[in-house]
Amino acid sequence: MAKSKSEVEIEWIKSTLFPEIIKNKHFREDNSLSGNINDHVKLNDVQVRFIGSEEAFMLTTCYRAVITLEEGDSGPKTTTIIVKKTPNLPQEMYDAVQFAALFTNEILTYNLILPAIEKFAQQSLNIPRFYFGELQKCSAIVSLEDFGTRSWRLANQKTNLSLAHALAAVRNLGIFHGTGFAWRHKHRDEFDRLTKGLKESRYEVVDMHPIWALKVKYGGERSINVTRKYQPQIDDKFLDRYHKLIGNFLGFGRKMMAPVEPLVTLCHGDYLRNNIAFKYADSKGTEEPIDSLMFDMQTMRVCSPMLDFATFLCLSTYTSVREKCFDEIFDTYYDQLTTAFKKNTQAAQVPEFLSRDCLLREYWRYLPYTINIASYFLMELVEPEDFTSEDFIAQAMTPEEVRENTMKRGGEEVDRELSHQIRELYELVQAHNLDIFEGFDYV
DSSP: OOOOHHHHHHHHIIIIIHHHHTTSHHHHHHTTOOSOTTSOEEEEEEEEEEOOTTTOOOSSEEEEEEEEEEETTSOEEEEEEEEEEOOOOOHHHHHHHTHHHHHHHHHHIIIIIHHHHHHHHTSOOSOOOEEEEEEOSSOEEEEEEOGGGGTEEOOSSSSSOOHHHHHHHHHHHHHHHHHHHHHHHHOHHHHHHHHTTOOOOSSOOSSOOHHHHHHHHHHHHHHHHHHHHHOTTSOHHHHHHHHHHHHSHHHHHHHHHSOOTTSOEEEOSOOSGGGEEEEESSSSOOOOEEEEEEOOOTTOEEEOTHHHHHHHHHHHOOHHHHTTTHHHHHHHHHHHHHHHHHHHHTOSSOOGGGSHHHHHHHHHHHHHHHHHHHHHHHHHHHSOOOOOHHHHHHOOOOHHHHHHHHHHTTHHHHHHHHHHHHHHHHHHHHHHTOOTTTTOTTO
16 A cells, blocks of 8 residues: 555655754754763654645745654654655756755855854844755755744734734844845955855746746736736836746846846845745734744845845735835834844945935835736735645646636735835836836847
8 A cells, every 4th residue: 555645754854854953052952962972862653744725836845844853851842843855856846846946045044144144243133043955866855944933933824914924024034134235235245255156036947837938927917918908108118128038037037137236135036925934922813013034035136136125026925005104114124124234234224225315215126026026926925726746737728728827826815915015116117217128038
């Protein structure tokens, strides 16, 4: 009789993963194990609970492993770890998804980059503990602390977060970016040395995954169509040029991700609700967050901080919060960024390139890019499909089926939000005489 998926993973944890993670000082500290890795630790039991689309959209196989272990005469204790693995794929599909780059970034970030930032700032960041990572030719794995054991949890809503959630998320983001700017300013050689191993995790491909390429194409088409429907006041020529701009997905993305001095710091790269956990005022289910934690470091990059800020607003908030409360959200982020920079550089003032006006204009520059992401990904958050990662990557759909799915999934909620985002961009272009097409010869 064939073993179940859970049984296979449990055997692998017992034989392969557990001997590795007990060597990690964080795992031993978190579970109050002896500091001596030679001490005998007995693994009594393992249970596996797979994480699905009900929590977040993922291309990896991800689960919680509940481990009961025993050391000496101390009695059994139970802990939970997160395990993230690549699904079983042919090499060409593995490469098309860029799993090697994604896991390289995560392992490097947890192993070297984040510890260096924490040492520089002499404070702990709100991130999960890293236990183990391994990268092979056609597979990869990362094991982390289950931050839920420290009362962090994902917001109930996958998008359209409240103002309180937005403020908690951007406070932490501002600290992260400001500390990154300070680290680069004070220790440029170390910053460059540790971050040079980060890989381009989205745009360094010649051939995209075919289904994903179609989703991107039809998502852009949908955003233009619904804007013409719900925002007829927007000039058709502007929409046509915007459609051409985002149509060159790889070229547009590569240009937007290229670091442009001096607005360069360490960025998460995919900062949205899927990768943010919150801590609440009590443990009774209240929805008033008091702090946030970032995780999933696979898209870490050296880039403009507005990549993260604009991504969060376009993918995790709706116009009722994003537009009406923009100044409060931006100022909360900005205050934390400048405070972290000044604290870690001992500077009385921030440099001109970190002025509020410069960062605001940089936010405007990134909006076309992050609105494009929303055009093909917002639907995944509003109406997630119940796929395993293997199913999603290996799915066989005709172009007509992909178009039908992409144009309709999420319904009017997605349609209206996409049209609002393009309206906001258009109004900024008109109000500030912006040229969002400058530097893109193909538009």
